[in-house]
Amino acid sequence: MIEVRNLTKRFGAATAVDDLSFSVRPGVVTGFLGPNGAGKSTTMRMIVGLDTPTSGEALVNGVPFRELDAPARTVGCLLDASWTHANRSAGSHLKMIAAAADIPVSRVDEVLTLVGLADVAGRKVGGYSLGMRQRLGLATAMLGDPEILMFDEPVNGLDPEGILWIRRFMHARAAEGRTVLVSSHLLSEMAQTAQDLVVIGRGQLRAQTSVEEFLSQASSAVVLRTPHVDEFASAAREEGINANFDAQQGVFLIDGQSARQVGDLAASLGITIHELHEKRASLEEAFMALTDQDVEYHGQESAR
Known part of the structure; x- marks a missing residue:
């Protein structure tokens, strides 16, 4: 389970996350939504200890991520699919991660097969498409067979078949009783993927509810x-x-x-x-109605 309690993060004079509290329960896919600049990525980074909160706390199974005995076996995350070394093969990358986390090397072949990359495991990651890199990121997240999964924009670069695959992938992991938190700007996809929602704007909580309740409250x-x-x-x-x-x-x-x-x-x-x-109202319409005041940059419609 993930718990965020009065979490605040400031970068100089800018407040990215502002007294934010929510929880993510196991057994369902929770969509993490908000306009650009709402603080979603910063919040996810604080959950896994990559950023230090200015105040408040983020807990994983009741403790901060840095206090977990076996973090790779507890939390798997995909926050940036582009960070993998371009000259390293997918297999080598995963073996390195497995060795660092004390995970049996046999698990590497299992996760490569799980995400559909077994046939290209020996190719350098620099030659991978963005969609293939996303799949490698998912394989990395699943390496420790964790009970908690966090994905930031996981469908970027995926074709329709890949989007359908990852939707089923997340549903299957939630059905196993895992905690799944996923952020995405593709609201039509979130409507088909998530059961629960956490919506933030300007670093503050706007709604935490089920998708059904969120839509029922819309016009x-x-x-x-x-x-x-x-x-x-x-x-x-x-x-x-x-x-x-x-x-x-x-x-x-x-x-x-x-x-x-x-x-x-x-x-x-x-x-x-x-x-x-x-x-x-669609999820997109309900989301826009709730967060319109939080959008920092409004484009001007073209005049005809």
Whole structure:
């Protein structure tokens, strides 16, 4: 389990992480989300002892990472896939890590097979694609067969097959009872990967919840398509219902009502319904609504 307690990190006058607290439970994939500059990478680095907190603490199974008896067997992390020496082969790199962590060398072949790099284990890493480097980073993280896994943007450089593979990889590790924390800017992928969410902005906690609860708290609307536009619009006004007609899409977008309530109103009017359903906000929409004030750099939309 990972616990972050009142964690703060300052770099000079800049505060990267600000009194941040959250926990990551085992058995599920937890998505770690936030805009650029929110403090996600800094937080993950503090969890594994690469950065020292200004105040507060990050605990792994109840103790700071540096106090773990066998850190490589407890935590596996992929924070930067580009750090591997370019002139060293994948096999040599993993054997070096195994020797330093007192891990049997037989484990090297096991993790290379696990991530699909067994056939290229003898090639120099400098000739690897970014996606292959990501897989090598995953192999390194899994070398000690750890109970806790942390991945920072693990799908960078992966093709669709690779993204699907790593999604299944993380689900399988969580199903084994491991703790899995993963950050990503690909929110559509996180919607399919994570069960829990930790959302931060400007170094502060914005939300910790399940994906389902996070989406349920976001705005939603009922979509109604009917050829009887004027009749429904008039009835909605009389009932005090906020029904906005999108002429481009040819549908009503109705706030504050369930699909059943809208359907009952249409039935009472005897009008034909061609489409009726509740449209929930996507993870991307819910995330943007929550963190819009935390985005440091807003691009200007092109004028046409």
